[in-house]
Amino acid sequence: MSTHATNGNGPAGTAAPYSVGPSLGGGGRPALFPLFTSPPVDQVAVEERAASLAKRSLKKASKVWGLKLAISMMDLTTLEGKDTPGKVRGLCQKARAPSDSDPSIGPCAAVCVYPNLVPTARLALAGSPVKIASVATAFPSGLSPLTVKLDDVRRAVEFGADEIDMVIDRGAMLAGDYAKVFDEIAATKEASGAAHLKVILETGELQTYDIVRKASELAIAAGADFIKTSTGKVQPAATPAVTLVMLEVIRDHYYATGRKIGMKPAGGVRTAKQALHYLVIVKETLGDAWLTPDLFRFGASALLTDVLMQLEKERTGLYQAADDFSKD
Amino acid sequence: MTTRKETVEVANGSAHGAGVIAKATTDEARLRVSKTYKMYVGGAFIRSESGRSFQVKGSSLESSADPATVNIPLGSRKDVRDAVIVAKAAQEKWAARTAYNRGQIVYRLAEVLDARRGELEASLVRAGATATGAAREVDCAVDRIVFYAGFCDKIASLAASSNPVSGPHFAFSVPEPMGVIGVLAPPRPALLGLVSAVLPVITGGNSAIVVASADDPRTAIVFCECLATSDVPGGVVNVLTGLASDLAPQLAKHREVAGLDAYLDDAALRASIERDASESVKRVKTQAPFTDDRIFDERGGQGLTFIERFLETKSIWHPVGL
């Protein structure tokens, strides 16, 4: 039975002609995009649920476990116009060995940089398990010709990126041109080759959870390995509630196909407490199988410092001073 | 006041005049055709299923065709049962009408009552009222119906609320009718008591099963004739005649009857129906019949409080979000 069909898109067990649910589930290109519907999401209730999971009280061993897991899931990110090889090398060093005092901590999952800085990262990370993610597809707006965007992707992969973080065309999404969004993702997936594809929805520009849900379904159907909330250039970026909505799409896809898609909240996750909150949401929505860097990442720059401070506090029993921890 | 007196005189005069004409055509007195009094259920005039009756004596008036002693149906348990079925079906449709429509229908009842005031006054006089007293009672009954007619589409404005809850929800409360309400009308004043008890019940969208005054059931039946010729849909007001001591416990025990308004002299009977009503958690209000001072009074005999007795409050919540 199709999950989508029973969500109101058509009679149970059959694919209504306008329903793309089953097609999306199978990963094919939906036939009639303009009428594509997906299950509604109630803002108040989903935010209430996400907030309720912030009430989980994590102490001692469970806190340490969660924080170390969070570090292993971090895509340490720098995406500034002023990024230099020096800055990126520092970031890579931090990703390989995040803690000076505790060698059991780390490494991070990846560093995330612009394509031109991928070669620098490649060198800096040689011999380490840390992956290199690169934003591509005319990040952050995505408003360039598809050929340009695909070339961007191919170059990043050639430079040595293991993972491509693409942006969807939000204008097309909001205009209802779902076919365009789908086709661009599918083409990007192809251009990425062996690299993993993370699809950034830029949820802050989509505004409603209904559209976020729809965009998530499209991205997954078009071949995303991960879906990702934000570029970090738009507010709001990642929120617990939008992450929950996207995780629910991942769950429904798993129900329907058995295929596990990854999730990456990015932007706005700055504190250890927030990180634990996200992990609780993952644990209680998708279960144990998603508590791995293979299926969950944090896109963050400032988060690592706070997590390290909290870990040190747990280790020593003393509250830490921020200046004792390196910023980059 | 002047107008009213004239109306009374005309009404009596014409009836009297008919008698004179009858006498003029033959030497023998003509026997008037008297009315068979029936209960009013589902818009139809019916006898009691019991086949029994009780007798009411009154002054024999020249203006009336009735003999001094008349038979009135003695309503039974099964009459209550049948009336509840009818009242239940009627209530849902009555409540589904717009408040504006209900208001017009109730106002129409006032029009009909005023038009038939001669008949009503005669009936009251027959049961012992003075002509002046009867006229005053009919006046007040008509005005009371007008009062409630205009209330139909005000109730929600007064009883509803928008509730400023602490959270991202729109919450509001609205009044709703309870359903079928039993009414034990006060023995006196027979017309105004009946009107004062029934009108607030139906104004709120309920239907009523009324046990008429046993002292003067004939006036209640004349009132039913007004109902029958008004636009009040059949089944919205159902009037049984008989003894409150027989019928009140039946209404109190019936699980489909949501509420009970009882004006009874008998304190023991009031207590016993309150007890009976508890088995179905009925909303029950009992009281001794009001004094004339109170029931004729615009403050004491009518008002929103009487309507609210048989309204539920329903609170509805919904999130406000995208």
Next chain:
Amino acid sequence: MSREITKSPKGIAAASAGASQAPALDFGRAWDYAPALEGVSHIKLQPRYGLFIGGAFRAPRSDKYFATVNPSNEQVLSEVAEANAADVDDAVRAARLAYEKYWSKMRGAERAKYLFRIARALQEKARDFAIVETMDGGKPIKESRDFDVPMAAAHFFYHAGWADKLDYAFQGRRARPLGVAGQIIPWNFPLLMAAWKIAPALACGNTVVLKPAETTPLTALLLAQLIEEAELPPGVVNIITGAGETGAALVNHADVNKIAFTGSTEVGKRIQASLAGTGKRLTLELGGKAANVVFADAPMDQAVEGIINGIYFNQGHVCCAGSRLLVEESAHDTLVRRLRDRIATMRVGDPLDKNTDVGAINSKMQLDRIRELVDAGEREGATRYSAPCALPSKGYWFAPTFFTGVAQSSRIAREEIFGPVLSVLTFRTPDEALEKANNTMYGLSAGVWTDKGAKIFWMAERLKAGVVWGNTFNKFDPSSPFGGYKESGFGREGGRQGLAAYVELDG
């Protein structure tokens, strides 16, 4: 988890056929939350509590005391007095005296300030009240901390503001207080119900004698202390403890003008019967068997949260619990699958653990009742699914449970279970949903889930229930009237409408 655990008897039951299909999510123990216990060392309960009458605690004339037990570990927390008829008489006299001497003569504005003072003091002592509520009643600290206690304070704050505005509440009519109100409250929301009862009564100028439930008297007694500290005139609030006999003595006391009762329909009927002919005013807030109606076009994941909150909040010890899930047949399997996954994440255990979602069943008696009805459900052929959680060996526990394939006629679809047990039924059309929803002697609450606005209103208009939650469930607020249709009782609590329960109106 370090504490001793036993396996739930029906640990992992067969799920309904439609819902048991691979692939399945694994809510295991890869990352288990360590116990996060609320500290209780600073809580100083007295070994014994007297009756709060006339502004002071005193020993009962009965000379009898009974124990109140922590249902999560069966340990005695304290002993409380058992008020007999003479004690009840003392309390009513004190209330009458206070009514005549102080409260009925006091300006509304002054009454208001006393109520505001109680609200503030409750906020100041919120955590202690929450802890004691959880210890005495078994509810999760998360709920007593975030719901019961703040909401109780909110009720005092809200009603305080009405005390000098009764002329506005009943425009065109004059509102007079009734006199002495006898108030009897249940064990599911002990402090909150005390607030629901005391605040409007006092705001309207009445004095009260309140009897908390015998299994959960402690927060009402702490409230008595707080009221004493707030320096209310003596006798305005009297709190007497005891069981059914004490309640009966209060109900039948000749000098009580009004009874307000929250509890079972069975007892409510008895109270209504015993008040017959007395002229005492009565309001009843009784049982329920609420339908939570989920259409296929609903925001499904949020509906699941509403269902969970609707039935497992406070272990299902909620009169307005959404205990009947009516789901559109085409969405049944999808919904049941999500429900099953969702209850797998629920944490049952020590109520003082901040991570506990479902606490202890309030008493042995209640646990027996839940078990009896669940057994009946199994005998009647419904399919049971209980969360695969471990239950502590001491105390009274019941794992979150739901039944699928429940017939409208079966006991678990008709009787109030008052526990964490949901009955799932299906419907095909809105008419059928409505018919099934209203096909009950109760009428306290209902839920409707659909993305279509017009359908919400269509349903809300037709549901015979005092509260209708559209795309939400179990929401409460002092400003929102709460109360039942049919055998769920009469009268409202909260809002402007709730004041009517404590005043006499002219015209």
